[in-house]
Every structure is written in C-alpha cells, then in structure tokens.
Amino acid sequence: MVSKTEETQLNSLENQVDNGGGGAWEYLCLVRKLKVRRSDKVFKYGLSILNDPKKRSALGPEEWTLYEQVAIAALDCQCLDVTKDCIKVLQKKFPESKRVGRLNGMLLEAKGSWAEAEKAYSSLLEDNSLDQVIHKRRVAMAKAQGNISEAIELLNKYLEIFMADHDAWRELADIYVSLQMYKQAAFCYEELILSQPTVPLYHLAYADVLYTLGGLENLQTAKKYYASTIDLTGGKNTRAPFGICLCTSAIAQVSKGRNREDKESPELQSLAATALEKDYKQRAADKLGLLTSALRSMKF
Amino acid sequence: MAEDLVLDTAIRDWVLIPLSVVMVLIGILRYFVSKLMLSSQVPDPKIVKEGQVIVRARNLRAAANFIPPKSFRSRRVYFSNEENGLLFVPKGQAQNAQAQMFSDPNMAMDMMKKNLSMIIPQTLTFAWVNFFFSGFVAAKIPFPLTQRFRSMLQNGIDLSSVDVSYVSSRSWYFLNLFGLRGLFSLILGEENATDDTQRMMQMSGFGFGPSKSLGAEKDGLDIVQHEWALPKFEHRAEAVLKKLIR
Numbered sequence A: 001m002v003s004k005t006e007e008t009q010l011n012s013l014e015n016q017v018d019n020g021g022g023g024a025w026e027y028l029c030l031v032r033k034l035k036v037r038r039s040d041k042v043f044k045y046g047l048s049i050l051n052d053p054k055k056r057s058a059l060g061p062e063e064w065t066l067y068e069q070v071a072i073a074a075l076d077c078q079c080l081d082v083t084k085d086c087i088k089v090l091q092k093k094f095p096e097s098k099r100v101g102r103l104n105g106m107l108l109e110a111k112g113s114w115a116e117a118e119k120a121y122s123s124l125l126e127d128n129s130l131d132q133v134i135h136k137r138r139v140a141m142a143k144a145q146g147n148i149s150e151a152i153e154l155l156n157k158y159l160e161i162f163m164a165d166h167d168a169w170r171e172l173a174d175i176y177v178s179l180q181m182y183k184q185a186a187f188c189y190e191e192l193i194l195s196q197p198t199v200p201l202y203h204l205a206y207a208d209v210l211y212t213l214g215g216l217e218n219l220q221t222a223k224k225y226y227a228s229t230i231d232l233t234g235g236k237n238t239r240a241p242f243g244i245c246l247c248t249s250a251i252a253q254v255s256k257g258r259n260r261e262d263k264e265s266p267e268l269q270s271l272a273a274t275a276l277e278k279d280y281k282q283r284a285a286d287k288l289g290l291l292t293s294a295l296r297s298m299k300f
Numbered sequence B: 001m002a003e004d005l006v007l008d009t010a011i012r013d014w015v016l017i018p019l020s021v022v023m024v025l026i027g028i029l030r031y032f033v034s035k036l037m038l039s040s041q042v043p044d045p046k047i048v049k050e051g052q053v054i055v056r057a058r059n060l061r062a063a064a065n066f067i068p069p070k071s072f073r074s075r076r077v078y079f080s081n082e083e084n085g086l087l088f089v090p091k092g093q094a095q096n097a098q099a100q101m102f103s104d105p106n107m108a109m110d111m112m113k114k115n116l117s118m119i120i121p122q123t124l125t126f127a128w129v130n131f132f133f134s135g136f137v138a139a140k141i142p143f144p145l146t147q148r149f150r151s152m153l154q155n156g157i158d159l160s161s162v163d164v165s166y167v168s169s170r171s172w173y174f175l176n177l178f179g180l181r182g183l184f185s186l187i188l189g190e191e192n193a194t195d196d197t198q199r200m201m202q203m204s205g206f207g208f209g210p211s212k213s214l215g216a217e218k219d220g221l222d223i224v225q226h227e228w229a230l231p232k233f234e235h236r237a238e239a240v241l242k243k244l245i246r
Helices: A004-018 A024-034 A039-051 A053-059 A062-076 A080-093 A098-111 A114-127 A132-144 A148-161 A166-178 A182-195 A200-213 A216-233 A239-254 A268-283 A285-299 B009-036 B045-062 B069-080 B091-103 B105-132 B147-153 B169-188 B196-206 B209-223 B230-245
Strands: none
Touching (some): A004 A024, A024 A039, A024 A062, A039 A080, A053 A062, A062 A080, A062 A098, A080 A098, A098 A132, A132 A148, A132 A166, A148 B045, A166 A182, A200 A216, A239 A285, A268 A285, A268 B230, B009 B105, B009 B169, B045 B069, B045 B209, B105 B169, B147 B169
C-alpha cells in the first residue's frame, strides 16, 4: 500500500510532468518503485524519452529497465506494435533472459492467444518453478478467460507455497466475494488482517463479509470490526458508521425475543448516526433528507 | 608511566592512510569479483515454503489479538498439530537438515565460494600488514586501557614499558576491517559482499536454519494467549466519534 507522503509526492510529480516541467524520469522511477498503474502516462513519457537518442543515452544501464516498463505500459494501452519493438530491442541485448521471455508471454496474452502464452509460461516455469510473477500471470490469464474456478485452483496452489504474499490473499478474497463464497472470503480477509493489522481497509472488508454472512455472532463481530475501522481511520471513513447502524438494527431484529442488553457500547449507534449526519451536512447537504429518513427507519 | 610519546607524522602519512586506502580498494575489488562470480542459484522449493510458513506463523503470533478467537484457534491447530501441522518437525528430520546442507553439492560449493572470497583477502592483507608494518608504534588510542590488551594490540612492539594506549598497525588493520563497513555501504550501495562481520554472524547460526526456527515458531505459537482486542475497539470508536461530533 502506498503511504500518504508517497502519494502526494507522486501526484505533485505527475502535475509537474503534465504541465510541461521536467522530471519525467523521476516520475517513471517513482511509479516503478511504488508499483502503481499509470500506464497511459508511463507510455507517453517513457516513449518520448526512448525516442530521443540523447536522453536515452543519458540513462545508461537504466535504459533497459525503461524499455521493460514502457513495454508493459504499452500492453496496458493496447499499443502492441510498440511492445513488439521494445521486446525486440531487449531480446537483442539480453538473448537468453527470463525477463524478456516473460514479456513475450505477456504480449501473447494481450493478443489473446491464450494457448501459446500458456506454453510460454510453462516452459519458463520449468527452468525456475519458483518464479512468483509467472505464477501470478497464469492466474491472471485464467481470470481473463473467465475460467474463475481454475483461477481459484491456481491461486490456492500458489498460496500453498508462498503463503506470506498478501497481495495474493487479497486477490483470492476478491474472487471469493465475487462468487459469493463468503466463508472462504472471510478466511482470506483474516489472513490479511493478520499480516497487516493496521490497515483499516481489511477490517472494513472483513466486517462487510461478516455482515453479509449473517447470524447473531457474525453480526456482533462485524459490529466490532466496523468500530475498529472507525478507530483506525479516526472517524473519517463513511461506510463504517453506516455499517454500525445496520449491524445494531440487524442485531436488534435477530435477538428480538431474547432481550439481550448491549452492555458494551450502548451509545455507539446514536453516535454513529450523529457523526453521519454531521458528515453529510458538511459534504452533501442535499442528501441529508435521505439520510435522516433512512436512519429513522433503521432505529425504530 | 604516562609519558607522552611523540609520534612521527611520517607514520600517519605512510602507514595509517595507505593502509586504509588499500583496504577500501580491496573491498571494492572483492565486490566486483563477487558480482562476477554470482551464480544464479535455483532456490529449493522446500526452503522457500518453510521461509514463508515462518513469516505467516510470525504474523499470526504478532496480530493474534485482531482476529476472532475461533479463527485463531483453528489456525493454531493448523500450524502445530501433530500429524500434518505445518510447523511440526519430527525429531529425526531436525538433525538431517545440517547433514543435508553439507552433502548437497551446490550449496556446499556456494558456501565454499563465499568463505573463500572472505578469507583469502583477509589473510593476505593481514600477512602484508604484518610483514611491512610491524615493529613500531603506529597510533595512540585516545582512552586508557588495561594491561590485558597489551598482547593483542601491541604485538610487534617488544618493549613492555610502553603504555598500552600505543598500538601497533595490526590493531589499525582490525579497526579498519570492522569500521569500513559503513563506508562501503555508502559507496557500493546497500548490498555488498564486503559485509564480513554480518556474514560471520550468519555462518554460526546457519547450520540448522530452517527446522530450528520452525520449532521455535511452534513453541512461540503454543505459548500465545489469545486476548481478543476488538471489544476494546468499540469503546475507542465511541470516543473517536464523540470527539468528532463535538
């Protein structure tokens, strides 16, 4: 995850480059370091650097990394000819390279020739069965072809070996949620919370999944995780107070007959509602009426 | 007997500085040689998996209080149960790891190469220092030392009445050996092969690497008491919201 300072730095560099100031190379380096996906800008500015022979020679050995970066950005922007040229240059320089082989596989993927891409990837995997990026490309291919069950299988096998890769867990959780397999998604989100406990995004997603699963225990747990999201974001998140209101009313409905008192946090729901009203007043005053009527129907 | 010896400035010009310069140059040379000799080692899948298991188990221990008790318990069982728990290492295997490491030809070669690249330059430089720069006082250490250090620091100097703070060039060599690490990380970037001290520490613990740490993780995991932190969060969220509303 990108930190706040890095994000501001990236945005300021982007503005600078967009408005004609220099600094394209620093921008490209930062994009590469943070692994953000800004393919159109990378493509435009990277290509301008590569086409200018003076600037290109000024880069020295970094030139080849720039070729790789521009090739991938061109794939994303569907300019396959540019990618082919870049790969040709790289192949001349590094004939037996696995990285170039990977780029070739990605080019085949982008063209849609799935079988050939699969063949290319399997041959690369034979040389080095532990290449994480190639495994992930295979999962992406399966997903792009619409073969979600195979994507899940491949991803699970990948995670059996590389179980500390939290990006993979995140992808798996997304896939499970899209297939409505909420129990498995909950497991994946638990893994994410374990590896990065202070990221509020995962708490929120976990709470959403638990709320969707339903049942008294899950609702109570969901409420707690919505509360932790509020705590971790300092109250700035808007979904979490909504989640709290919904959970509290759902719990009240489910335990209607049992008369359980909520000893832990009686005021939480009213506080959440008030915070929401205040937020809406500040940011979207015209929708305030909708909000108040919705909240009133939840409280009964 | 704290007489102040006056040391010739020629010593500084012709001993201390050349010695440091030579050591820096040798370090840079070793760095490039090690880059040339870098063999692309195909990582062993079992070792990679074990490394990842350890990271995951460590995460579990560290953040155990953030997930519900049931999930924590099921994960703990998954990791440490007797039959097929990930961290469980039967006693027989633990011994094998080290023997395996030495019998595996690739790994043995690699360790040999790393050792050699470290030992040979050190030995040569040490011999050179001894041959050329012995028999005189090279420097004075600014703080007083006890008599015990005499044999270590004053090796070439055969006068027993000289204050222990006056040391021979051998000790300057050792000082440089450990001290130039910072300089190397400046000029060569973070990962450089001249990190002898780190490597020496690594070698002592390397033998049992994987299975010992697995066992350690398992014990750590068994000890953890799960105290669910989430209820606290509800109260904290209340406080946050109260502050916001104000």
